[in-house]
Amino acid sequence: MKAFVELFVSLGVQEYKNLIAHSLQVAKISRHLAQSLGLAHHPDQVYLAGLLHDVGLIFKASIENYEVFIDAFRNIPDLEKIVLALDRKNKHSFLSHTVASHLDFLNVDCTRALLYHHTSFDEISDEEGVALLANCIKAADTISLAFLRNAEIFSEATLKSMIQSVEKDTGLNQEVREAAIDSLKDVRVLLDLLGSETHFKSDAELSCANFEKAAKLVAALLDLRSPYTRIHTFSVARIAKQLTSELMTEIDRRFMGIAALLHDLGKITTPLEILHKRGSLNEIETIVMRTHVVMTEKILSKSGLQSFCKVSTSHHERLDGSGYPYGIDKSQINMYMRILQISDVFSALTEERPYRKAMSPSEALKVVEEQVNLGKLDGTVFEKLKQSIENGFNLETFSHVLEDIFGPDLTSLVLREIND
Ligand SMILES: [Fe+2]
Numbered sequence: 001m002k003a004f005v006e007l008f009v010s011l012g013v014q015e016y017k018n019l020i021a022h023s024l025q026v027a028k029i030s031r032h033l034a035q036s037l038g039l040a041h042h043p044d045q046v047y048l049a050g051l052l053h054d055v056g057l058i059f060k061a062s063i064e065n066y067e068v069f070i071d072a073f074r075n076i077p078d079l080e081k082i083v084l085a086l087d088r089k090n091k092h093s094f095l096s097h098t099v100a101s102h103l104d105f106l107n108v109d110c111t112r113a114l115l116y117h118h119t120s121f122d123e124i125s126d127e128e129g130v131a132l133l134a135n136c137i138k139a140a141d142t143i144s145l146a147f148l149r150n151a152e153i154f155s156e157a158t159l160k161s162m163i164q165s166v167e168k169d170t171g172l173n174q175e176v177r178e179a180a181i182d183s184l185k186d187v188r189v190l191l192d193l194l195g196s197e198t199h200f201k202s203d204a205e206l207s208c209a210n211f212e213k214a215a216k217l218v219a220a221l222l223d224l225r226s227p228y229t230r231i232h233t234f235s236v237a238r239i240a241k242q243l244t245s246e247l248m249t250e251i252d253r254r255f256m257g258i259a260a261l262l263h264d265l266g267k268i269t270t271p272l273e274i275l276h277k278r279g280s281l282n283e284i285e286t287i288v289m290r291t292h293v294v295m296t297e298k299i300l301s302k303s304g305l306q307s308f309c310k311v312s313t314s315h316h317e318r319l320d321g322s323g324y325p326y327g328i329d330k331s332q333i334n335m336y337m338r339i340l341q342i343s344d345v346f347s348a349l350t351e352e353r354p355y356r357k358a359m360s361p362s363e364a365l366k367v368v369e370e371q372v373n374l375g376k377l378d379g380t381v382f383e384k385l386k387q388s389i390e391n392g393f394n395l396e397t398f399s400h401v402l403e404d405i406f407g408p409d410l411t412s413l414v415l416r417e418i419n420d
């Protein structure tokens with residue numbers, strides 16, 4: 001669970017900087033308020049609900065209108081405006097709720113609370129525990145937005161405006177409002193709540209299947225940053241798992257699936273100007289682009305995911321030693337790495353890029369074969385890929401990605417809500 005929180009928070013750069021800072025604050029403040037009110041929900045669960053309360057906004061905005069999404073997320077530090085500009089009908093609460101319900105490790109009450117995080121206490125007809133929790137998230141949201149709006153420097157005016165925004169929020173239950181104001185008047189609590197530390201100390205372990213779901217959510221948020229990468233990570237994971245199931249064991253397949261979902265996480269730091277450049281990259285841009293692997297390594301080790309790190313960060317290495325970042329050669333490149341390298345190259349070729357059209361699977365296979373003949377990529381893995389494609393292996397699609405995130409039953413409803 002802790003690793004998931006770290007991965008999620010690592011997305012807090014570039015366009016997502018304010019949104020993730022806000023999510024983290026809401027996680028900590030909600031947990032604090034729920035505890036001071038003596039609510040029965042497990043603190044970790046409240047924290048996770050707070051952390052995920054706005055993820056729906058990313059899906060809503062990126063899928064519905066990418067141009068507005070990228071503009072608003074990058075330029076408006078005031079998240080309220082993003083909500084108003086992109087989601088006037090408050091669909092993101094439903095989407096966040098659906099995403100959270102599909103993560104099996106979040107309990108029903110905490111996921112239900114997400115439905116009402118913009119609803120006035122009096123209008124919530126759900127049971128009282130859920131209503132109070134939803135209201136804690138609402139108060140946390142109000143506090144965090146007031147802080148982010150003013151917090152270039154934390155001044156008297158910032159604190160005043162935070163207190164006032166809680167006082168003026170007519171949708172808050174009186175007890176929640178009082179607890180919120182108390183927490184704003186306690187310096188130590190205040191600094192903890194608004195700092196950039198995660199303060200998530202839980203030792204709870206996720207099962208492999210649940211961690212895979214969590215990694216999928218993080219990967220989807222990464223991929224949604226750009227229309228060109230919208231299915232990339234899922235596509236790599238899908239192919240890598242298929243190839244691993246043919247060449248290795250079931251346990252290896254599970255391991256590979258997660259390593260593949262994490263492989264490009266560092267790309268969250270790559271500026272969109274580089275990802276979207278129409279021509280070829282100049283020397284400096286190439287270096288910046290290549291640092292994504294090093295950033296992946298940093299994120300994974302900070303998240304305590306060393307076991308995946310070596311494989312995930314080897315996807316641009318080549319058997320002849322010509323790859324990066326370390327230039328290791330075949331003596332150090334194991335089967336997992338070979339599979340990930342081929343899956344990454346093949347997937348990228350079958351996706352559109354700003355400087356070229358998507359290749360058909362057979363065209364992409366030819367390009368991969370050339371790399372195999374040059375001694376860069378593995379021949380055995382390539383043969384398995386070729387067979388799979390010839391046998392009609394289905395490549396990834398965006399609607400399948402959405403099914404993975406929202407669950408197969410709700411995806412069509414989700415798409416309706418997004419486009420409404
Ligand atoms: Fe929010």
Ligand SMILES: [Fe+2]
Pocket residue numbers: 263264292315316
């Ligand atoms: Fe990469």
Ligand SMILES: [Fe+2]
Pocket residue numbers: 232236263264315344
């Ligand atoms: Fe990749």
